[in-house]
Amino acid sequence: SNGSNINWPPEFRPGEPWKGLQNIDP
Amino acid sequence: QVPLTASMLAAALPQEQKQMLGERLYPLIQDMHPTLAGKITGMLLEIDNSELLHMLESQESLHSKVEEAVAVLQAHQAKDTAQKKG
Numbered sequence: 001s002n003g004s005n006i007n008w009p010p011e012f013r014p015g016e017p018w019k020g021l022q023n024i025d026p
Numbered sequence: 027q028v029p030l031t032a033s034m035l036a037a038a039l040p041q042e043q044k045q046m047l048g049e050r051l052y053p054l055i056q057d058m059h060p061t062l063a064g065k066i067t068g069m070l071l072e073i074d075n076s077e078l079l080h081m082l083e084s085q086e087s088l089h090s091k092v093e094e095a096v097a098v099l100q101a102h103q104a105k106d107t108a109q110k111k112g
Contacts, residue, residue, distance in 0.1 A: 008102065012067035014052045018045040020068050 030082060035075055044071045047078045051088075058092055062099065069095045 010020035030050050035043045048067050055070070056063040070078065070091060081088040 009065050009069040009072075009099065011064035012048045012052060012071060013064055014049055018041065018048050018071065020044070020071055 030079065032076070032079060035079070043075055047071060047075060047082075050082050051078065054082075054088060055092055058089070059096060062096065065099055066092055066095045069099065 052067045
């Protein structure tokens, strides 16, 4: 794997729920 | 607008904490880099909340982190472009 990810970084959009961090423990 | 505090964040869920920080950071970042603001904010939200709070209070700290993020983002995009060219 070359580790390349064209979708990184996740884009923050004001007024929309932030979904960039899906793996946060509650 | 009321300044965001650590106690306000502590009362929110982790996902909501990042949302609150992002909503405050985005307009500040947009002033510096209008076209990249969404991506830069997304990158900066990976940083610890305590440091993000500090960045909201310190223009200098925010500025240096934003410039760091822009450099990383541009290097990442340049790498992608180079790979696509082969």
